[in-house]
Amino acid sequence: MMNTKKLKIALQKSGRLSEESHKLLKKCGISFSNGLGKLRTEATNFPLEIFFLRDDDIPEYVADGVADVGIVGENIIFEDERNVETIEKLGFGKCRLSLAVPKNFDYETVQNFEGKRIATTYPNILRTFFAKKNVNTDIHTISGSVEIAPSIGLADAVCDLVSSGSTLFTNGLREVEIVLNSEAVLIANNNLDETAQKLLEKLLFRIKAVNAAKQNKYILLNAPNEKLNEITEILPGMKSPTVMPLAEKGWSSVHSVINENDFWEVVESLKKKGAEGILVLSIDQMIQ
Ligand code: ATP
Numbered sequence: 552m553m554n555t556k557k558l559k560i561a562l563q564k565s566g567r568l569s570e571e572s573h574k575l576l577k578k579c580g581i582s583f584s585n586g587l588g589k590l591r592t593e594a595t596n597f598p599l600e601i602f603f604l605r606d607d608d609i610p611e612y613v614a615d616g617v618a619d620v621g622i623v624g625e626n627i628i629f630e631d632e633r634n635v636e637t638i639e640k641l642g643f644g645k646c647r648l649s650l651a652v653p654k655n656f657d658y659e660t661v662q663n664f665e666g667k668r669i670a671t672t673y674p675n676i677l678r679t680f681f682a683k684k685n686v687n688t689d690i691h692t693i694s695g696s697v698e699i700a701p702s703i704g705l706a707d708a709v710c711d712l713v714s715s716g717s718t719l720f721t722n723g724l725r726e727v728e729i730v731l732n733s734e735a736v737l738i739a740n741n742n743l744d745e746t747a748q749k750l751l752e753k754l755l756f757r758i759k760a761v762n763a764a765k766q767n768k769y770i771l772l773n774a775p776n777e778k779l780n781e782i783t784e785i786l787p788g789m790k791s792p793t794v795m796p797l798a799e800k801g802w803s804s805v806h807s808v809i810n811e812n813d814f815w816e817v818v819e820s821l822k823k824k825g826a827e828g829i830l831v832l833s834i835d836q837m838i839q
């Protein structure tokens with residue numbers, strides 16, 4: 552009989568991580584339909600069963616083994632330490648958990664929070680943070696709309712997730728301390744059976760290829776042969792750059808892979824060294 556066991560993955564149903572989670576799976580070559588309101592679906596070309604859940608519930612489903620793996624913000628994992636394993640950082644859903652104070656709060660150091668009421672959805676992380684700093688605070692746990700707590704007199708300050716900071720700004724709050732940096736991660740149940748483990752490895756292989764590709768660019772350029780040594784020196788590539796003669800005598804075409812972070816620097820120095828016709832392409836997958 553054919554083995555029909557599927558890997559079960561939990562994704563956020565609708566929210567800040569949904570779109571990127573779906574995109575990631577699609578880039579991994581996994582197709583599925585996620586019709587409106589669906590709670591569960593199956594991939595058509597990979598043994599994967601997908602559950603759409605509230606992000607806060609994902610760690611528990613994974614810990615219980617209802618789902619084998621899940622995608623969730625690290626902030627949720629740090630707040631409710633569940634029995635799950637963090638497998639891979641995914642590079643999206645980046646945000647920070649920050650302390651913010653109203654404009655009239657005279658803030659200089661963390662000590663200024665001594666004795667203050669702070670509203671947050673992340674009491675455990677915040678408690679640990681202040682314990683380490685030896686500051687006593689009065690933490691008020693609320694489940695949402697933390698940013699309005701100071702204006703309605705519920706708290707003196709807040710600790711909330713921030714990405715651009717615009718929500719804080721509109722509510723007259725100023726970010727003063729970063730408590731935690733967070734991004735989306737792939738988590739897994741601690742006791743996966745052998746089949747699930749194998750499927751996870753297969754998925755992880757693809758995720759790593761997609762994420763490596765995201766950080767790199769494919770670069771092609773023309774170089775005069777007398778400059779080839781200098782030019783290939785700044786283009787390490789995956790092993791070494793590809794160099795091919797052009798139809799025009801005395802010139803070569805150079806192909807390589809460069810890291811996105813060094814991108815502009817590298818392109819500038821290539822131009823200085825005499826490179827011409829520089830083309831830069833994005834890479835879909837990169838297997839190292
Ligand atoms: P759900 O209905 O699934 O419970 P939610 O409202 O709790 O959704 P979202 O606001 O969609 O959650 O955020 C999901 C995750 O996105 C957060 O846990 C966090 O990891 C990440 N995130 C990235 N940027 C932000 C931000 N500016 N504010 C809040 N979360 C952010």
Ligand code: ZN
Nearest residue numbers: 605606607608
């Ligand atoms: Zn949530």
